[in-house]
Amino acid sequence: MRCVNLDMALHCGRLGLMNAATQTTGQATRERLLQAAARIVARDGMEAATTAAIAAEAGVAEGTLYRHFDSKDDLLIASYRQMKQEVFIGAGQGLDTSMAPPERLKLTWKAIYLAYRANKDAFAFGHRFAESALAEREGGEAGRAVARMVGDLRKAGIASGDFKNLPPDLLGGLFMAPISYLLKAEMKGRKWTEVELDAAADSVLAGWRR
Amino acid sequence: MRCVNLDMALHCGRLGLMNAATQTTGQATRERLLQAAARIVARDGMEAATTAAIAAEAGVAEGTLYRHFDSKDDLLIASYRQMKQEVFIGAGQGLDTSMAPPERLKLTWKAIYLAYRANKDAFAFGHRFAESALAEREGGEAGRAVARMVGDLRKAGIASGDFKNLPPDLLGGLFMAPISYLLKAEMKGRKWTEVELDAAADSVLAGWRR
DNA sequence: GTCTATATTTGGATAGAC
DNA sequence: GTCTATCCAAATATAGAC
Numbered sequence: 001m002r003c004v005n006l007d008m009a010l011h012c013g014r015l016g017l018m019n020a021a022t023q024t025t026g027q028a029t030r031e032r033l034l035q036a037a038a039r040i041v042a043r044d045g046m047e048a049a050t051t052a053a054i055a056a057e058a059g060v061a062e063g064t065l066y067r068h069f070d071s072k073d074d075l076l077i078a079s080y081r082q083m084k085q086e087v088f089i090g091a092g093q094g095l096d097t098s099m100a101p102p103e104r105l106k107l108t109w110k111a112i113y114l115a116y117r118a119n120k121d122a123f124a125f126g127h128r129f130a131e132s133a134l135a136e137r138e139g140g141e142a143g144r145a146v147a148r149m150v151g152d153l154r155k156a157g158i159a160s161g162d163f164k165n166l167p168p169d170l171l172g173g174l175f176m177a178p179i180s181y182l183l184k185a186e187m188k189g190r191k192w193t194e195v196e197l198d199a200a201a202d203s204v205l206a207g208w209r210r
Numbered sequence: 211m212r213c214v215n216l217d218m219a220l221h222c223g224r225l226g227l228m229n230a231a232t233q234t235t236g237q238a239t240r241e242r243l244l245q246a247a248a249r250i251v252a253r254d255g256m257e258a259a260t261t262a263a264i265a266a267e268a269g270v271a272e273g274t275l276y277r278h279f280d281s282k283d284d285l286l287i288a289s290y291r292q293m294k295q296e297v298f299i300g301a302g303q304g305l306d307t308s309m310a311p312p313e314r315l316k317l318t319w320k321a322i323y324l325a326y327r328a329n330k331d332a333f334a335f336g337h338r339f340a341e342s343a344l345a346e347r348e349g350g351e352a353g354r355a356v357a358r359m360v361g362d363l364r365k366a367g368i369a370s371g372d373f374k375n376l377p378p379d380l381l382g383g384l385f386m387a388p389i390s391y392l393l394k395a396e397m398k399g400r401k402w403t404e405v406e407l408d409a410a411a412d413s414v415l416a417g418w419r420r
Numbered sequence: 421g422t423c424t425a426t427a428t429t430t431g432g433a434t435a436g437a438c
Numbered sequence: 439g440t441c442t443a444t445c446c447a448a449a450t451a452t453a454g455a456c
Contacts, residue, residue: 044343048343061423062450063424063452064421065451071450127341128341132341169395176391177388177391178388181383199376203416203418207416261433262431270441271440272432273434273441274440278439281432282431282433421456425452426453429451430448431448432446434446436443437442438440
């Protein structure tokens with residue numbers, strides 16, 4: 001049972017009655033705050049991510065938040081960076097970079113799509129955060145991993161003569177944009193079949209091909 | 211000179227000193243509120259669109275807002291619908307539906323892109339609004355015009371044998387997603403050349419082609 | 421390191437004069 | 439229809455006990 005609000009906190013034994021054993025949970029608390037923030041934004045939007053809501057969702061007191069972060073905004077930014085990191089570690093695993101670029105593009109595209117789909121909360125959070133004014137304070141560091149992945153792919157394909165020689169950011173856009181679009185549709189209830197996903201990957205590939 | 215804050219309002223003669231001639235500005239005030247809201251969201255994000263900020267930007271008192279809208283949320287929704295309406299009226303004008311589907315796709319794609327680019331505020335506002343929790347209350351009515359435009363195009367191209375027979379929402383996504391992506395990049399300072407835009411339109415077309 | 425309690429500011433919305 | 443003045447609730451952040 002998770003401690004998500006005051007009532008449940010009673011049952012979880014965390015109402016000012018901590019002993020020496022439970023007091024060394026500093027890192028764990030920080031972690032719970034990061035995840036709580038992401039969960040709330042994903043579920044109810046940036047506006048809903050108040051300090052009170054985040055603390056309640058994490059099962060800690062509001063004041064505790066400020067022991068781990070300087071401000072609410074700092075917490076949200078930290079949460080965003082961590083999420084991006086985790087999703088792309090997952091997506092990058094097991095991708096063979098030695099195969100032919102067209103094939104590799106399709107597999108990479110699907111891998112990123114599936115990584116996000118496996119964690120829709122992460123995607124919803126990321127999207128909402130990115131559209132908020134807070135994104136400007138983040139500095140864009142979080143997106144660098146994606147850019148590198150796509151950039152490597154592009155180089156290989158241009159070298160092999162498979163892909164158009166277009167700027168990396170343009171090809172990156174043509175690659176990532178449909179992923180976002182399809183995932184947003186999924187969040188609204190649309191279920192894409194395997195065939196449709198494959199067709200989408202084919203279309204992205206067709207857009208890159210010479 | 212526009213009356214955007216209290217100081218300027220002094221010079222514009224609107225501090226409780228309205229006469230018979232200026233009192234019949236009901237519709238104009240409503241209009242200014244709609245535009246003020248959009249401008250603030252575009253510039254500083256949804257979080258910045260407080261009743262105080264909107265009223266100040268429109269050059270009216272905070273209380274006046276509630277003479278024209280039931281709530282702040284209603285005002286934002288109304289503003290969003292009006293913006294979508296206006297942008298797509300602009301984009302749809304002068305498009306020849308009798309030309310060959312591939313050519314027509316490219317021109318339509320560019321027309322929508324340019325319509326948004328001509329009014330970046332509208333695009334920024336639309337995007338931020340769409341990612342907010344408020345979007346769920348809007349009902350999706352605003353997007354129907356786009357769906358129809360793309361749907362007609364798809365039918366013509368399938369009939370002529372030019373396009374793949376994929377679901378309308380999938381093709382719609384492959385069509386619209388790059389537009390959003392490229393515009394967001396422009397808002398961050400990237401300038402797309404004519405050649406690059408044409409290449410992007412070609413890629414979208416390639417994705418639709420059989 | 422966490423909690424409770426509280427200070428302070430800001431936000432949405434209303435009342436009533438003109 | 440608009441303004442001024444105000445109410446009330448909610449939000450961020452801090453203080454101080456344990």
